[in-house]
Amino acid sequence: MSARARLAWALAWLGLLLAAGAWLSQSLTFSGDLRRFLPDARTPEQKLLIDELGEGPGSRLLLIALSGADVETLAAQSLAMRDTLATDARFVFVANGASVGLEAIPERLRPYRYLLSPTLDTQPLDEAFLRGELDARVQDLGSPAADLVEPLLASDPTLEMLKLAEAWLPAHAPQTLHGAWFDRAGEQALLLVETRAAGFDPDGQREAVDAVEAAFAAAREGASSQLEIIGPGAFADEIGTRTAREARWIGTVDSIGLVLLLLVAYRSWKIPLLGVLPLASAGLAGLVVLVLLFGDRVHGITIAFGFTLIGVVQDYPIHFFSHQRAGLSPWRSVRALWPALATGVVATCIAYLTFLFSGVDGLRQLAVFTIVALAAAALCTRYALPGLIDPGRPDIAHSPRLQALWQRIERLPRPRASLLPVALVALAVVAFSPGAFWQNDLSRLTPVPEPLLQRDAQLREELGAPDVRYVLTVQGADAQAALAGSERLRPALDALVTQGAIDGYDLAARYLPSAAVQRARQQALPEVDALRASLDAALADSPFRADAFEDFVADVATARGALPLQPRDLAGSPLATSVAGLLIEGERHATALVSLSGLQDVAAVAQVAEAHDARLLDMKQASESLVADYRTRVLGALALAALALVATVWIALRAPGRVARVLLPMALTTLLVLAVLRGSGVELNLFHLVSLILAAGLGLDYALFFEHAGEDRDDQLRTLHAVIVCSLMTLLVFSLLALSSIPVLRAIGSTVALGVLFNFVLALLVSRRRGRVDTMTGPVAAGRAGADA
Incomplete structure (x- = not known):
């Protein structure tokens, strides 16, 4: 051809x-779901952790802070952004203050207020109660609260919705200025949004972040304010952007470097x-x-x-x-x-x-x-x-430069007994270096900069976020059983708050009581005729018209005949998010979560859990056990791989000496890389382990080809040239990865780059045989070398 x-x-x-x-x-x-790189959960803690990582509301929340302008301007921008984002299908809900309890609650849910409120647990809806409430409303209409009360009065004279809104506020909710949430210093307006896309759906989160930025741009209108978006979704977007940017420049440098290297090597x-x-x-x-x-x-x-x-x-x-x-x-x-x-x-x-x-x-x-x-x-x-x-x-073997390099290499000592002390020293460094050997903290693998993580923690504290490490769980056959079980915990939890063991707690039943409790409250609601009679008697000496509260009577009638609210009925409201974050429904079971804030006495909470058929889960321990299980499986796979690799080389070479020359550099390199990493204070993770396999594969190739070259000097020179080019190409790629700001890429790059260096040197010193020039072809080779020179 x-x-x-x-x-x-x-x-x-x-x-x-x-x-x-x-x-x-x-x-x-x-797929961007990181759970595909996690092992199957085996414990309740691990299952809960994986569910929350992938689909939990915690992974969907974006924390938004507006700053750089006066309070009135920031509040107005916050309200404008809320109005814009609330109509965007990419968001489940948007909250920034008063909207949490009132405007954001759909009208269809308001007739159920007496089923959700604990009022009827201790107080019947009778004439005396209604008269007292109506008298209080007369006072409210003459106060600064009139604008808030008047729109609610016709359908809710007892202001049950306001009572619920107040009860649903977090124990440490942000302060409200000009109708919007602000931080403690009053310098930043805060919003909380839940995206419809999961936290580890990078495309969906990118769209959500773009929508928030567009809403801010529209609300800003030339003001000097600044936007800050924090949360898992924002982090995923930032990681994706930074990874793509680094991949571009690393790929560009790699491509240019590899092409130049091949051009120089082969001309x-x-x-x-x-x-x-x-x-x-x-x-x-x-x-x-x-x-x-x-x-x-x-x-x-x-x-x-x-x-x-x-x-x-x-x-x-x-x-x-x-x-x-x-x-x-x-x-x-x-x-x-x-x-x-x-x-x-x-x-x-x-x-x-x-x-x-x-x-x-x-x-x-x-x-x-x-x-x-x-x-x-x-x-x-x-x-x-x-x-x-x-x-x-x-023929590459006729290159004078390569021959001169080979002569220098041949003068190097051939290590034999000296390899054992090197291995022992490396083993001692691996075994006795201070610090943890394995990295079990999932958060340490994130490429998110530490300042952003600290900022995330700060904003969550401002918004009254609960403790993320400990959580109480109540198992049930279905959602109703789990809700009922968590309701039975409330007296004991209230006692813990009184004792100072915890500052507060939150559970799904606080927003959505069990069906049994709702039905009990329905039974406490009066029939329409009895309610009208009580209302007419309460209105006898009141300035309100007799027909002013027909909407209220209709709502009570609706609530009395309605089916109890189920979690699915809350869709589209902030209640859905609150309940979904605290009630996890599986195919054949459900788990009610009780989040704790200000936890001071873990042992006391554990005792309460044990006494009420609940469990106190340590999520940090769950994540660490998940990583440990993962590593155990990978190490098991590596052990089998090592045995299979030795068997493959033995079958191919069938001589103990040859097998040792091929496997020894690879084995010693693995030990040396581990020693360097541990001596540098690096805690090993999964990506180090997988990278060691790649490094071992490279070392195996180097050693195999030096062994294949045998004692033929020309073939050894060709092999040396190939190994040098291969090593330089691989070293270029992985050295650039080692400079990455992404921890995963940095772990891969540093591990393989070290492996390439050690494998190259050890393959030369251990796997290479002493060269022998064929006397029949040596003069010819020398003549060609002179011609090339």
């Missing part, structure tokens, strides 16, 4: 990949083109299989992390390029390399195959993507690339 035909086929291959990639991008959708513009074909084919094959197996459940992190992990496939064509030379058919060249290349591919695939049994959906996807991609890249290198490369390439 002519050079022009080979180039045409290469361009056709690239064009086909671009077309397939464009088609796939139109049909591929990614041919065709090599970068040919080198990208197996990598692009690998990525496309992995994506196609993911779509076929997982559909729309493919996680974005799987793709991002997966493309990082399959960076090892760039080594396959590089080894082929470095070994190809004039006088040797490309097909014969790749066949000679295939045993070492195939062994590396199989071993790495086996390592990731164990993730299929980890019990974590995200890791299963990662395993499928990586295995398919590695296999596709290896097959492309073996069966497609040889037909496209120039068969007349000069």
Whole structure:
């Protein structure tokens, strides 16, 4: 095949990949739910934690602060934003003060006020009670509260809605100025919104944040005020934006650096083109299989992390390029390399195959993507690339610079007994470095800057948010059983408040009593005729007209004959959010939560829980146990992977000495990387572990190809060239990742970069054999070297 035909086929291959990639991008959708990278929950605490992470209202809340203007201006802007966002379908509710109790409560719920209020538990709706309430309303109409009371009077002369609104306010609600919430200093107007999209739906949260910013821009009208948005959704949006920005500059630098490196290493513009074909084919094959197996459940992190992990496939064509030379058919060249290349591919695939049994959906996807991609890249290198490369390439082994470098390397000592002290020192550093060995805190993996997390905590405190670590739970067969169980806790909780063990508490039954309590209150409501008689008697000496309260009579009649309110009936109101955050309904069970504020005596609360068939859950402990369970599964997978890898290398080499030369650098590198990380005070997490697999795969490839080169000096030189190029390319990619501000990327980058350095050095010192020049071809080689010089 002519050079022009080979180039045409290469361009056709690239064009086909671009077309397939464009088609796939139109049909591929990614999930942003981080729960896919968490193991299956095994305890009630873990189940509750995962439910709250994904779908709980806490993950949907956005905290908004307006500042930089006078109080009146900020209040007006807050009210304007509330009016705009309240009609936006992307939000479940918007709260900024008085609207929480009145305007935001739909008219359809107001007739039920006597079923929700505890008034009738101790006070009948009789003549004496009505007369006292009407007399109080006369006083209210002559006071500054007249504007608030008068619109409610006809349907609610006892002001039950206002009583409920006051009862529903948090114990430490923000102060209200000019009808809007403000912080304690009175300098920032506060709003609280719940998005319809889950907290870990990046697209939905991006739309919600855009809507808030647009509402602020419309309300600002040229004022100097500033907008601040805090919360899981805002963090997810900020993380996505920052990750995309860093990915762009890292990708740009990587691409430029890799192209320049290939041009310098091979001095041919065709090599970068040919080198990208197996990598692009690998990525496309992995994506196609993911779509076929997982559909729309493919996680974005799987793709991002997966493309990082399959960076090892760039080594396959590089080894082929470095070994190809004039006088040797490309097909014969790749066949000679295939045993070492195939062994590396199989071993790495086996390592990731164990993730299929980890019990974590995200890791299963990662395993499928990586295995398919590695296999596709290896097959492309073996069966497609040889037909496209120039068969007349000069022999890398004849490079004077490479030969001079090899002479210096050969003068290096060959470590044998010295490796044992190095391993012992590294092991001691790993075992005895101060600080925790494992990172169990989920929040430490977040790329959100610490100042933003502190600001989030500050705003939640201003808005009266409860303690996020401890929560009481009451289990029930359904929502009504759970509500009833939590109601039985209230006397004991009130006693804890009196004792000072807690400052306050919140539970769903505070907003939505159980059906049994609602029915009891219905029975306490008078019939229409009895109510009219009591009302007429109360109005006898009142300035109000006799027919002024027909709406009130109608509401009582409606409440008396209505079915008890269920959680689903609250949809579209702030009550729905309050109840949903404290009542979690499953398929065959429900859990009522009791949030605690100002917790001072954990033991006293635990005793109350035990006495009332409830549980006190420690959410911090739940998150740490979840991470620990996750790590246990991954470590189990790694142990199986290590055994499978040793077995694969043994089957391929079948000699103890050769197996030791291949496995020893990889094993020692893993120990050295762990020692450096632990000695630097780094607490290890899942991403360090997965990165160690990648580093081990790279080290295995280096050692395998040095072992494959044997004692032939020319082949050793070609292998050295390939390993240098591979190492530099990998080091460039992962060194840039190590500079990232994203903790996950930083963990991956630092771990693999260290692994590349240690694997390269140890492969040279341990796996390399002493070179031997063939006496039949040595003079020829020397002549060629002189010509090249």
